[in-house]
Amino acid sequence: MQGKKSMRLIDERGLRHDGRRPDEIRPIRMQVGVLANASGSALVEYGKTKVLAAVYGPREPQQKFMILPDKAILRVRYHMAPFSTTERKSPAPSRREIELSKVIREALEDVVLTSEYPRTVIDIFIEVLQADGGTRVAGITASSLALADAGIPMKALVAGVAVGKVDGVLVLDVDEVEDSSGEADMPIAAAPDLNLITLFQINGVLTEEEVERGLSMALKAIQYIVSLEKSTLKQKYEAIGEEV
Amino acid sequence: MLMGREDRLVNPGEALAVVEEFIPGDNVHVDSFGIIRSSTLGVPVFDAKSKVVYVKPVKHAMALGVGFSVVGLVSAIRQDIVNVEIYGLVSVTPTVRWVAELSGVFSGVIPISQIASEYIREVYDYYRVGDLILARTLNASNPYSLTTKPPQYGVIYALCSRCLTLMEPQTPKTMKCPRCGNVESRKVSILASSKILQVNIRRLLALRRW
Secondary structure: OHHHHHOOOEOOOOOEOOOOOOOOOOOEEEEEOOOOOOOEEEEEEEOOEEEEEEEEEEEOOOOHHHOOOOOOEEEEEEEEOOOOOOOOOOOOOOHHHHHHHHHHHHHHHOOEOHHHOOOOEEEEEEEEEEOOOOHHHHHHHHHHHHHHHOOOOEOOOOEEEEEEEEOOEEEEOOOHHHHHHOOEEEEEEEEOOOOEEEEEOOEEOOOHHHHHHHHHHHHHHHHHHHHHHHHHHHHHHHHHHHHO | OOOOOOOOOEOOOOEEEEOOOOEEOOOEEEOOOOEEEEOOOEEEEEEOOOOEEEEEEOOOOOOOOOOOEEEEEEEEEOOOEEEEEEEEEEEOOOOOEEEEEEEEEEEEEEEHHHOOOOOOOOHHHOOOOOOEEEEEEOOOOOOEEEEOOOOOOEEEEOEOOOOOOEOEEEEOOEEEOOOOOOEEEOOEOOOOOOHHHHHHHHHHHHOOOO
């Protein structure tokens, strides 16, 4: 732990520990329709972070008391696989996972047109396969893709990215090292098509000016990630689109 | 905005037109600035005659509407109502065709007045628990009201109550067990002998969805 603290995260050339510039994101890979049994699914990689999202529904909930007469219920389960971290993580849902399930649900509720499917439930399962920082924002990106893959009506696609502060410098798309040793972490999710921020959290201390600068860095990155989402979906459904 | 664009497929959130130009149709929504945006992944259609813009989705989130033909399992029978668990979507015109398995089980009910076009003394003479039936939806929200009045609708898969053998349709009102010769009364669908449906029903049974 002491070794980590003394480690310099920004070198004399202004580059981060993995060679990225402060405003550079990790290489992003996206795949849709990876699970045959789910209505929609997506696998998203932010560098070494790998997150799988599966969407089931709209379907009738087992517990009928949950039913809402005017719209569908969105249920989100964010879960980290026991093998996703360096030390084994208990598979039981932790306090952090329950809280993240809630914030991810709220980030998606703003864009999913739940009123189209009254008295039903839409289940989203987010499984972190490999954790290297930014799992919640990668989970939001994967869920957005999986929802679009399931054909569930949405106002717009959502994506997320985290901004952090290490060695006094604002950095984009923080990884595990920067997250644990840095001074602040600010996960943001947004729908650029609608100019809508759906998730905004800050862990640590940032000045007003840093928040503003971090937000503009994040929104620029989100715009790029959403364009990647769009091209991934189009690539997958191009052939079908011609038949429609 | 997007008319004449070569890239045909649109994603959720992509701007298609403004409300002054077109009337929003299916699978689109209007944002707070009056821009009509696609709400699903699909191909946009600009109907210049009716001035309606809509999107033909490449993938449907399975939900039932009015007049859909469905396959369901009779889960309970009460004095004047039949409870059905809806599993799949079929098309009965022009020929019978399996469309899709639904993303989940939906509840359906057949009121006694919608079972058949005749006076019904006893519901058990038409359906029994465990029968697979074809029915048509009468509304578009869960729980779905169903009808089996037309001849295409009714039982398509039933087991003999004596020896659990798959029964064969005998008349529009009876089914016969090929093993023990037991004859039971049912509201039999004229499509009960369709091989296409039988294949898909065997697949559903093999997956043990119930």
